[in-house]
Amino acid sequence: MKRARRQVTKTAPKASNAAEAAENANDDVSERIRTTLANAIGEGALKPGTKILEDAIADHFGVSRTVVRGALGVLESDHLLERKKNRGTFVAEPGIDEARALFESRRKLEHAILELVMERASAEQLDALEKLADEEEQIHHHGDEKSKTTLSGKFHIVLADLGGNAVLTEVLTKIVARLSLVMALYEEEKRDDCGADHHRMIVSALKAKDLAKAQHLMDHHLADIEGRVRLTEGQGDRHTFMAVLENFS
Amino acid sequence: MKRARRQVTKTAPKASNAAEAAENANDDVSERIRTTLANAIGEGALKPGTKILEDAIADHFGVSRTVVRGALGVLESDHLLERKKNRGTFVAEPGIDEARALFESRRKLEHAILELVMERASAEQLDALEKLADEEEQIHHHGDEKSKTTLSGKFHIVLADLGGNAVLTEVLTKIVARLSLVMALYEEEKRDDCGADHHRMIVSALKAKDLAKAQHLMDHHLADIEGRVRLTEGQGDRHTFMAVLENFS
DNA sequence: GCAGCGATATTCTCATGAAAAAAATTATAT
DNA sequence: ATATAATTTTTTTCATGAGAATATCGCTGC
Numbered sequence: 001m002k003r004a005r006r007q008v009t010k011t012a013p014k015a016s017n018a019a020e021a022a023e024n025a026n027d028d029v030s031e032r033i034r035t036t037l038a039n040a041i042g043e044g045a046l047k048p049g050t051k052i053l054e055d056a057i058a059d060h061f062g063v064s065r066t067v068v069r070g071a072l073g074v075l076e077s078d079h080l081l082e083r084k085k086n087r088g089t090f091v092a093e094p095g096i097d098e099a100r101a102l103f104e105s106r107r108k109l110e111h112a113i114l115e116l117v118m119e120r121a122s123a124e125q126l127d128a129l130e131k132l133a134d135e136e137e138q139i140h141h142h143g144d145e146k147s148k149t150t151l152s153g154k155f156h157i158v159l160a161d162l163g164g165n166a167v168l169t170e171v172l173t174k175i176v177a178r179l180s181l182v183m184a185l186y187e188e189e190k191r192d193d194c195g196a197d198h199h200r201m202i203v204s205a206l207k208a209k210d211l212a213k214a215q216h217l218m219d220h221h222l223a224d225i226e227g228r229v230r231l232t233e234g235q236g237d238r239h240t241f242m243a244v245l246e247n248f249s
Numbered sequence: 250m251k252r253a254r255r256q257v258t259k260t261a262p263k264a265s266n267a268a269e270a271a272e273n274a275n276d277d278v279s280e281r282i283r284t285t286l287a288n289a290i291g292e293g294a295l296k297p298g299t300k301i302l303e304d305a306i307a308d309h310f311g312v313s314r315t316v317v318r319g320a321l322g323v324l325e326s327d328h329l330l331e332r333k334k335n336r337g338t339f340v341a342e343p344g345i346d347e348a349r350a351l352f353e354s355r356r357k358l359e360h361a362i363l364e365l366v367m368e369r370a371s372a373e374q375l376d377a378l379e380k381l382a383d384e385e386e387q388i389h390h391h392g393d394e395k396s397k398t399t400l401s402g403k404f405h406i407v408l409a410d411l412g413g414n415a416v417l418t419e420v421l422t423k424i425v426a427r428l429s430l431v432m433a434l435y436e437e438e439k440r441d442d443c444g445a446d447h448h449r450m451i452v453s454a455l456k457a458k459d460l461a462k463a464q465h466l467m468d469h470h471l472a473d474i475e476g477r478v479r480l481t482e483g484q485g486d487r488h489t490f491m492a493v494l495e496n497f498s
Numbered sequence: 499g500c501a502g503c504g505a506t507a508t509t510c511t512c513a514t515g516a517a518a519a520a521a522a523t524t525a526t527a528t
Numbered sequence: 529a530t531a532t533a534a535t536t537t538t539t540t541t542c543a544t545g546a547g548a549a550t551a552t553c554g555c556t557g558c
Contacts, residue, residue, distance in 0.1 A: 030322075054510075064543040066315065069511085073279075073319045074326040086510060086549045101416040108364075108417065112357035167350040168357065171420050303540075313513040318541085335519050335540060 029061055033071040041080055041091060042153065042180050048093040052081065079178055092181055096231045099182040102175055103226050109172050110156070110218050116163035118211045125162050130203045132158055136196035153180070155199045186229040198224065278310055282320040290329055290340060291402065291429050297342040301330065328427055341430055345480045348431040351424055352475050358421050359405070359467050365412035367460045374411050379452045381407055385445035402429070404448045435478040447473065 037057075040046045058068045072089050075081040082092045094102065121129075136151050153176050160169040198221035205214035286306075289295045307317045321338050324330045331341045343351065370378075385400050402425050409418040447470035454463035 055508095065510090066512095066542055066544090070319055070322045074323045077323040077326065083510095087551090088510065098415070101414045104365075104414055105416040105420070108361035109357075112361065115357075116353075165350045165353055166347070167354040167424065171354070175416065304538095314540090315512055315514090315542095332540095337520095337540065 029063055030067050030071050033057060033061055033068060034075060037071070037075055038078075038080060038177060042177050044180060044184050046091050048091050048181050048185050050091045052089040052091065054089070078174055080181070092178075093185060094178060094182050098178075099186065099229070099231055102179050102182060103222070106172070106175050106179065107219065107222055109168065109175065110159075110222065111215055113160050113163040113165075113168055113172065114206075114211060114214050114218060116165055116168070117159060117206060118209065118214070120164045121162040121206070123207075126203065126207050129155075129158060129162060130200070130207070133196060133199040133203050136199060140196045152195050155196075159202075183225075183229065186231060188230050189228055278312055279316050279320050282306060282310055282317060283324060286320070286324055287327075287329060287426060291426050293429060293433050295340050297340050297430050297434050299340045301338040301340065303338070327423055329430070341427075342434060343427060343431050347427075348435065348478070348480055351428050351431060352471070355421070355424050355428065356468065356471055358417065358424065359471065360464055362409050362412040362414075362417055362421065363455075363460065363463050363467060365414055365417070366408060366455060367458065367463070369413045370411040370455070372456075375452065375456050378404075378407060378411060379449070379456070382445060382448040382452055385448060389445045401444050404445075408451075432474075432478065435480060437479055438477055444470075 037046070037052075052072065054065045054068050054072070057071075058065045061068070072081055072083070076083050076089070079094070079098075080092055081089050083089050132155060136155060139151055156176060157169065157173055160172045163169065198217065202214055202217045202221065205211075205217055286295070286301075301321065303314045303317050303321070306320075307314045310317070321330055321332070325332050325338070328343070328347075329341055330338050332338050381404060385404060388400055405425060406418065406422055409421045412418065447466065451463055451466045451470065454460075454466055
């Protein structure tokens with residue numbers, strides 16, 4: 001007898017007092033839900049396997065389950081969520097094959113993007129990118145643990161933007177999001193040794209118009225990330241409830 | 250007073266007579282809707298700008314608008330459909346920038362895929378691919394106009410499969426689908442001169458283990474496709490109702 | 499004490515109705 | 529007769545309720 005009333009309280013049929021009410025108001029709430037969940041997943045707040053309660057989300061955003069359900073549907077098609085029939089929706093748990101494919105895809109994509117950046121990015125844009133890398137360095141020293149992964153990913157997205165190809169940027173963004181699930185599942189050591197350092201070197205190579213070097217550095221950087229992960233069967237269950245019990249019995 | 254009753258006729262609550270009834274039956278009807286529409290768009294049966302009637306689809310598949318709506322939502326997030334608020338859902342009409350980005354993305358992706366195919370595909374797989382290219386040649390001569398574009402795209406998808414990276418294959422598939430919209434909008438001349446010919450040459454280069462040549466041929470092939478298109482502002486309205494009037498007044 | 503079974507509760511799933519917004523149609527007036 | 533206003537119809541949009549599937553918990557019997 002729960003089904004807590006979210007009481008949609010159509011506070012006022014039209015509500016709109018006057019002018020700014022036409023600010024379209026809600027409606028893209030579906031998109032808000034999507035980005036909220038995607039962000040939560042991206043920065044590891046929602047771990048793989050977590051169950052997603054439609055009702056909770058509907059409550060929180062003040063809409064009905066119908067629209068939540070729509071949002072979950074597209075998140076599922078992005079492979080960020082998994083829906084088990086009549087069981088519910090869960091944060092996806094990419095398998096080893098998928099993880100490998102994602103790493104490989106990212107390598108190829110970042111290569112292509114570097115090519116585009118090389119032929120398109122202006123000096124000012126590269127300066128801005130360099131500044132971003134420097135800021136990362138700062139934040140890294142302040143040990144702001146939570147936003148570390150978020151910012152680290154941001155560099156790559158901004159870099160992709162400089163490539164000037166919105167399609168590739170979008171594709172890379174989605175792949176990076178899925179990779180955050182892979183890291184959450186399979187990461188072993190959280191050595192924060194570098195990251196921002198690599199980014200700065202890549203920017204240098206770009207400013208020197210040395211494409212080959214930039215790609216080489218990118219390969220190194222990505223290999224470093226992949227190195228934190230052990231993609232062998234039977235990993236990834238490590239944090240499972242059952243597996244944790246094993247370790248403490 | 251339409252709203253024709255689709256009369257969901259829950260023919261039998263459980264229906265399942267016994268064993269095979271558990272064949273899951275419907276339910277992935279949502280996916281059926283998605284692939285149906287995607288295919289229709291892919292082979293040009295649904296032209297850009299066409300309005301999509303939820304009711305018609307719901308009727309046809311014997312489900313309620315709710316599930317249709319879900320399917321349309323993910324198609325929209327794939328950029329195959331466009332939803333205008335309170336106006337309805339339409340087949341997407343990619344703009345010129347998007348078209349250019351799509352072509353460029355495809356070039357980069359096909360390059361990456363060729364690299365993967367080169368290092369992974371077995372001799373037998375390449376033989377199978379060659380056979381496919383030959384079949385295309387056959388069909389091309391029979392002038393089977395309708396399935397020409399479909400089959401042409403199929404080669405690239407199968408090729409991507411040989412790369413052994415499911416993620417890249419999926420990405421390419423979606424981009425090819427969007428490009429079919431671009432072609433429908435901006436294609437000028439429908440010279441069916443080559444296509445399958447190019448495919449055969451690419452396979453030859455692959456069997457000869459000549460990556461550079463394969464990539465070069467692929468570039469040529471794609472350039473040929475892009476050549477059929479004029480991406481200048483004010484094209485693409487060519488088939489618009491208003492534009493047609495212009496030409497006849 | 500434990501295995502199996504049944505009742506309860508939670509949660510998904512989807513069809514349907516009601517409200518809102520455009521579009522289409524008819525009516526009215528200048 | 530044309531343009532404007534009013535009405536009707538179509539279609540989207542969404543909240544909600546009823547039904548189905550599954551999990552959870554308590555119970556009885558061994």
